[in-house]
Amino acid sequence: MIGYTMVGTNDLRKAEAFYDPLMVELGLERCFSDEVMFSWGRKTDDDVPRFMVGLPFDGEVASVGNGNMTAFRSEQAGLVDRLYALALKNGGSSEGEPGLRPQYGPGFYAAYVRDPDGNKLAFVCYDAKIDDQEK
Template identity: 35%
Template sequence: MDDIPSIISHVSLGTNHFDQSVAFYDRVLEPLGCRRLMDYPGAVAYGKMFPEFWVQTPFDGQPAGVGNGTHVSFIAMNKEAVHAFYEAALAAGGIGEGEPGGREEYGAEYYGCFVRDPEGHKIEAAFWDESQSQG
């Protein structure tokens, strides 16, 4: 999976509580092997190799909002990382939206979990277990 390029350059989520959100993502992304790569006033970027995920105050100065039907999914390298992400999220003030496990509707290869961050954004950690492939 490491050699499969992503179709996304980066994703940004707005925050109205910058310090709280950064503390949350510092803790939650660590089990997935992500780290802070850039720090700016009002913006922090996380990633493994380049800034793939940003938490920031909106540039237009308006309040940040949560998108209905929108969520961000992070790649987990195994099921244990999915569990560690979920536990870290709950411990850091997140709200569970779907415990770690398979989801029949996503196929046999999928194993993941869903949480809401302190701002209310829906985030996910997903592991794709190719050994479970039916084909």
């Protein structure tokens, strides 16, 4: 259903330093880059949605929409923990520490961050097991 998601940035190099380690940890590869944007996904599999970060095409300042969020799915809670730590290490800010969110379903484990431009991201595991939560 999703082909790609794109978020805006006002500093492409800062965004690259923030997102590259996250995408590596997620097992995604750089698919495209030029002087205005980057994308990650799987070069040989167009069925994997791509995630893109770029300067706004209209030349205006990138702004964040209230209520917008991109969620990256993980098979293990431990990966959620690692992604959250990487995001904070590379210039992100916390919007919710890793943990179970039973209001969204049994085993729903998530962490929430904002990138350096303020775009909100979630790292989620839908069926976390207690032993998954090892760092």
